[in-house]
Amino acid sequence: MPFRPSAFRLSHKNPPSSQRWLARHFKDPVVKQRLSHPDNYRSRSAFKLLELEDAYKFLRHADVHTIVDLGAAPGGWSQVAAAKMGWKVEDAGLQRAEAVADGERALKTAEGKREKLRQDEALTMNKRFGLKDSAKRARAAAGWSTTPDPDSDPLDELGLDFDESPKTPPGTVTKGRGTVIGVDLLPIYPIPGVKTLKMDFLASETADYIEALLPPESEGKVDVILSDMAANFSGNRIHDVQSSLDICHAVFEFTHKHLRTAESIGRTRGGVLV
Known part of the structure; x- marks a missing residue:
């Protein structure tokens, strides 16, 4: 099922601010690329991850078998990660x-x-x-x-x-060489090679669920951790800053416990957090 957004008409029913946003949105070169791309990426941020992969080549290594995508919905980064691991339709x-x-x-x-x-x-x-x-x-x-x-x-x-x-x-x-685990509060439409958890990453039990989905041979370690999480803005600056810090702290703790090190992999740029 392709995730192609329908084009909204700029009519008098929309307020001027919405019309301006839609006009900028559909002039965005990344949005145009997404609409025409054969892989039907679900988010424009997928192309940002592709740019990072082209520059640093951290997903395509044969020893990358387990990737965790935090804040995965709608699934654009998980699509890229699964495709780089050989999963495709x-x-x-x-x-x-x-x-x-x-x-x-x-x-x-x-x-x-x-x-x-x-x-x-x-x-x-x-x-x-x-x-x-x-x-x-x-x-x-x-x-x-x-x-x-x-x-x-x-x-x-x-x-x-x-x-x-x-x-x-x-x-x-086509089956790939490993598994991607996507975590988000929002539901994620199925992606080949991706296991999804509809959970709050900040909840204490979420890490246990993620660890349970890791393959036994991984010994509780993952090769790449992707995080595109962001707290919803409340308008209260102190609250918003604290929410962002809570997310950063939770990701750091998870990374410290589960991310494989470059020394254990035996090459540079092993054990990547994005």
Whole structure:
């Protein structure tokens, strides 16, 4: 599922400040690069990490097997880290194109035309009852007389609680050499090679959860720690400064305990904190 933001129209409905921000936003060269990039990065900060990687080459080493991304949402840095470790989704667009072509070929047959007519009738009937699009597609594809899914909720016949997000991105997943662990208060859409924790990093138990996800051979150590965390501004300068210091202190403590050293790796620029 590509994360391409929709272009907002600059209309009179938006206040002047919003119109100016949107105008600057869509003139931003990094935003333009993100919209056209084939990897569909979820945040413009992903290109900042790519620039650091091009300059210092700390992600591409073969001995980098475990990366922890703190403040990972929406997942731009985790996408870059996983890709540098060899995780990727291949031929997703090609598979969709082939599926469309197969469907067009099927419609050329008499059976295909009858099936299309049946689906159109089912969709028309569903519209009368106000079903969600996800439920309409499922009912049209499976038919009205199929055996219900044993995992489905019998009280949710209208599909009101249906999760439209796929569990994994479409395409063929190529397995990488290690694991990325992403931590954030906000949910993160699945990324191949990334394990996510929806937790507060400042909570005392979060470090234990992260350590539990580390591979046994790592002995509780990680090769790279990424942190793009920032506290929400409250408007109170003292409170905001203290919140930032709390985050820095927590990241430093986690790094001191879990980051692998250059000496243990046996090369310079080993054990990186960004």
